Amino acid sequence: MNTVVPALALSGVSKHYGQVAALRAVDLTLARHSVLGLVGENGAGKSTLISVINGTVLPTDGELRVNGSVVAPGAPLAAARAGIATVFQEQGLVANLRVHENMLLGRERGFARAGFLGTNATAALARDVLNELGIAIDPMAVTGDLAFGERQLVEIAKAFALGRIYPVEPIVLLDEPTSALSDKETQILFNSIRRWRDKASIVLVSHRLSDVFAVCDHVTALKDGTVNGHWAVADATPDMLHEAIVGRPRSAGYYKESEQREDLGEIVLDIRSLTVPGQLRDVSLSVQAGEIVGVAGVLGSGKTVLGNAITGAIRPAGGEISIRGKRLKPGSRSDALAADVGFVPAERNIAGVIGMHSIEWNLTLPSLRSFRFGRWPVLSAARQARVTDSWIERLRVRTPGRAVQIRNLSGGNAQKVVFAKWLARGIKVFVLDDPGRGLDVGAKEEIYVLLRDLARQGVAIVLISDNLPEIIGLSNRIITLRSGAISAEINAPAHDKPAETAVVPHMV
Ligand SMILES: Nc1ncnc2c1ncn2[C@@H]1O[C@H](COP(=O)(O)OP(=O)(O)OP(=O)(O)O)[C@@H](O)[C@H]1O
Ligand SMILES: [Mg+2]
Incomplete structure (x- = not known):
């Protein structure tokens, strides 16, 4: 096959939603057997572009070629036949199906035609794909029993499984796959991508510039629906990308350390011996007015459970939580609301907003x-x-x-x-679980400014995050959780921030 023909070539692609121009005359190429990073602000048009490529959105204008041949626009089946598979930004797995059933969901006929029939055959196929990707998940497991990050890996395996049906090399589109993954899972994904690069061509949407440098060959920046830069990753720097994405250079003091409040008020949130069987052990913590306390820990350390328990999303088995001396009813979201406890949960599409x-x-x-x-x-x-x-x-x-x-x-x-x-x-207390997830680098910085404002107004903030620079930069004090218990407490005053290496040993 001719290797100079790109796997994917878009020319002049535009998409208008009424008055909104989501994409304007976008040209983009994906070289065969390469990984293209796609970056840009929230609303820049990344997901729209992904949807135009996979045929779920009909572009207003423009042309799409796969391996040199034009693919009909707005035709998902034609795109799938051309080998295009997508991992969407929002998860689409069915919780009560088994992993292997989810992996071929919607493609049953294709699998049947390819000769895969019956549970044994599909489970074997799923196992094969998971193995090849280096993902240690049982294809017979019930999807809903898996952790969020594991479900994301199943989505990714599902996209790669498509390559087994149609006799074409897959073009896999990953829309923010890493925003829901822990560091460890991100490494698994990146290893999978590196392994698959000789057999597939990949587009990776991400807000983490570190993802681009870890695994991409090229990178394209979108801004307001147009291409605002394209580089070989070897020639790009984080500052160049930042400027192409946000339109201004990255400011020094990204985490606003100089605005960190050191004169704290009275204790607002007081947690005593909080226990959730198998998940949290005897956790005690108090947070003062104006203080930001960071909670660091690996997946399964209990950090998300802690946030859920403080805000009444789950009912702890023991311990107590008080806000300004008043005890909260355990496991009562409405009581926590009445006490002015705000919560940005990890799984926002479930607990955060109502889409319709x-x-x-x-x-x-x-x-x-x-x-x-x-x-x-x-x-x-x-x-x-x-x-x-x-x-x-x-x-x-x-x-x-x-x-x-x-x-x-x-x-x-x-x-x-x-x-x-x-x-x-x-609010008086603000609990945030992974607040930066899905936000572009500029929007994150805006959120950091807001958190500093809230602290200045005397709000007590609990910041749960996977992102160590963010936790260290923003917090007055950091607690680390390991196997459900507090393993260390580290001060982080503005003038003397701890190094990541001072925090990590307490997490693992
Ligand atoms: N179905 C729709 N109807 C109207 N407007 C839409 C629709 N889908 C997307 N848009 C608009 O198109 C623009 C681009 O959205 P898109 O989802 O592609 O952004 P994105 O780059 O993926 O952002 P993010 O990083 O936040 O995921 C946004 O202004 C969005 O509001
Ligand atoms: Mg998007």
């Missing part, structure tokens, strides 16, 4: 009680609209207006709405 509702509704829902006329419980529509608009502006949510349904926002912009709904309400 508008931005305005999602943003003002937790604060409805403040939209009264005096004593009258009447909503002031005008005020609700004003508040929504001000947050859209402040967080730069890319949208034509407040009435837009959340599901029509880009992934990162939907997350900004999750933040805004708490900021609009006024």
Whole structure:
């Protein structure tokens, strides 16, 4: 086969949604057997581009060629036959099916034609693909029993399984696969990608520039729906990419250390001997007004469970949680809400926002009680609209207006709405689990500014994260969790931040 013909070539691709130009005359090439990084701000058009390539979105204009041949636009089956497989930004696995059933879901006929029939054959095929990718997951496991990151790996294996049906080399499109993965799972994925590079061509969307440098050969930056730069990774630097993505150079003091509050107030959140069988052991922690306490730990360390327990999303078996001296009812989300505890959970599409509702509704829902006329419980529509608009502006949510349904926002912009709904309400305690997930480098920085503002106003903040630079940069104090128990407490004053190497040994 002619090796100079690229695996994928897009020319002049545009996509308009009403007034919104999601893509404008995009040209893009993916060289055969290479990995192309696709980067850009929230709403830049990355997911739209992925959807145009896999045929689920019909472009307004433009042409797509696979191995030199034109593929019909807006035709998912034609794209699949050309070998294009996608791992979407939002997970699409069915929880009560087994792993191997999910891996061929929607492709049953193709598998049957390729000669794979019956449970044994599909399970064997699934095992084979998982093995080849180096993913240690049992194809017979029930998908819903797997951890979030493991389900993401199954999605990835599902995309690669497509290469077994159609006799073409797969072109695998990965839309932010690493944002839901721990460091360890990210390494598994990258090893899989390196192994597959001789048999496939890959597009990887990511907000982590470190992903680009770890595994990509080339990188294309999108900005406002157009291509704003293309490089061989060997010729690119993080600063160049940052500027192409955000449109301005990366600021020194990304984590706003100089604005860290050192004069803390009274204890706001007090946790005593919190226990969740098998997940948390005797965790005690207090957080003062204006303080940011970072919680670091590997997957399964209990850090997500801790966030869920503080906010009433799960009911601990023992221990107590008080807010300003008042005890919370264990496992009661409404009691935590009444005590002004805000929560940005790890799995935002489940617990964060309601997709079919508008931005305005999602943003003002937790604060409805403040939209009264005096004593009258009447909503002031005008005020609700004003508040929504001000947050859209402040967080730069890319949208034509407040009435837009959340599901029509880009992934990162939907997350900004999750933040805004708490900021609009006024809270005393803010628990955030992986707040940077899915946010572009500029939006992250905006969130960091907001967290510093909240701290200045006296909010007690618990920051759960996988991202060590973020935890170290933002926190006054860091606790590490290991097997459900606190393994260390490390001070992190603005003028004397600990090194990552001082934190990691307490996590593993
Ligand atoms: N179905 C839709 N209806 C209306 N507008 C849409 C729709 N899908 C996407 N858009 C808009 O198109 C633009 C590009 O969105 P896209 O999802 O491609 O961004 P993205 O680069 O993937 O962002 P993120 O990093 O946040 O995932 C956004 O302004 C978004 O609001
Ligand atoms: Mg996206």
